[in-house]
Every structure is written in C-alpha cells, then in structure tokens.
Amino acid sequence: MSSLSVRAIDTAQLYRNEFEAxxxxxxxxxxxxxxxxxxxxxxxxxxxxxxxxxxxLKNLGVAYVDLYLIHHPRLAVPDIPTAWKQMExxxxxxxxxxxxxxxxxxxxxxxxxxxxxxxxxxxQILLAxxxxxxxxxxT
Numbered sequence: 001m002s003s004l005s006v007r008a009i010d011t012a013q014l015y016r017n018e019f020e021a022x023x024x025x026x027x028x029x030x031x032x033x034x035x036x037x038x039x040x041x042x043x044x045x046x047x048x049x050x051x052x053x054x055x056x057l058k059n060l061g062v063a064y065v066d067l068y069l070i071h072h073p074r075l076a077v078p079d080i081p082t083a084w085k086q087m088e089x090x091x092x093x094x095x096x097x098x099x100x101x102x103x104x105x106x107x108x109x110x111x112x113x114x115x116x117x118x119x120x121x122x123x124q125i126l127l128a129x130x131x132x133x134x135x136x137x138x139t
Contacts, residue, residue: 007030007034007035008036009021009035009036009037009038010038011037011038011060012039012071013040013042013043013056013071014040014042019059019060021037021060022060025037025060032062034133036066037060037065037066037067038065038066038067038069039053039056039069040068040070040071041053041069041070041071041075041087042071042075043071043075048086049086050089050090053068053090057095063095064095064096065095065097066096066097066098067096067097068087068096068098070083070087
C-alpha cells in the first residue's frame with residue numbers, strides 16, 4: 001500500500017498554524033528542498049514585514065520560505081510601494097523566494113510600476129512545482 005505525503009505546506013500568521021506545520025515538516029523526514037512552504041504576512045500585533053517573516057521562519061523551523069505573501073493588499077502599510085520594497089529586501093536576503101500579494105482589493109499602485117523584478121506569482125507556479133514532483137494537486 002502506498003502512502004501520500006503532502007509536500008506543499010500553506011500557513012499564515014493569521015491562521016496561527018506555523019508552529020504546528022513545523023512539527024509536520026520535521027516529522028515528515030523529507031528534505032527541505034522537497035517541501036514547498038508558503039506563509040503570509042498578516043500584520044499581526046502591528047509587527048513590520050521583516051520582524052514578521054523572522055518570527056515565521058522561527059515558528060516554521062526553516063531558513064527560508066518558498067513563497068511569501070502579503071495576505072491582503074490592505075496590509076501593505078504604510079503604502080504598497082513601501083511594503084513591496086520591504087518584501088524585495090527579504091527576497092534579496094534569501095528569506096523568501098517568490099513574493100506577492102493575494103488578490104482581494106484594488107491596488108492603488110500597479111506593482112509593475114514599483115518593482116523591476118515583479119515577483120507576483122499565482123497558482124500556475126504551484127501547479128508546475130507539484131507536477132515536477134510527480135504529484136497530484138488536491139485543493
């Protein structure tokens with residue numbers, strides 16, 4: 001009998017499930033590069049983006065995440081260009097690979113106007129990663 005192992009982990013500060021995900025990651029026995037970890041900046045406790053991702057990495061027990069999102073465009077404070085620059089810095093530091101914001105409201109400034117390296121991603125990227133691992137996506 002074969003077993004199905006989940007290799008894509010979706011967490012968020014808002015969900016408060018990062019620590020529990022770290023237990024599952026550790027107990028899975030999988031190599032870090034075989035797991036796609038997503039978490040989201042949720043603006044909890046008024047923390048800034050840099051502090052929040054460091055807390056998330058600590059909670060998850062990893063050195064980087066494969067995808068870091070701003071959970072909702074409203075959370076890009078004080079404004080989208082400033083928040084996006086902070087996100088780009090995380091990517092440059094190797095703390096997050098792709099970066100993006102989830103849809104849910106109109107953006108006041110198109111991301112292409114504030115970023116030379118547009119990091120917006122979508123489900124197509126996740127599906128390609130799942131397919132490259134020979135797995136079936138279940139949503």
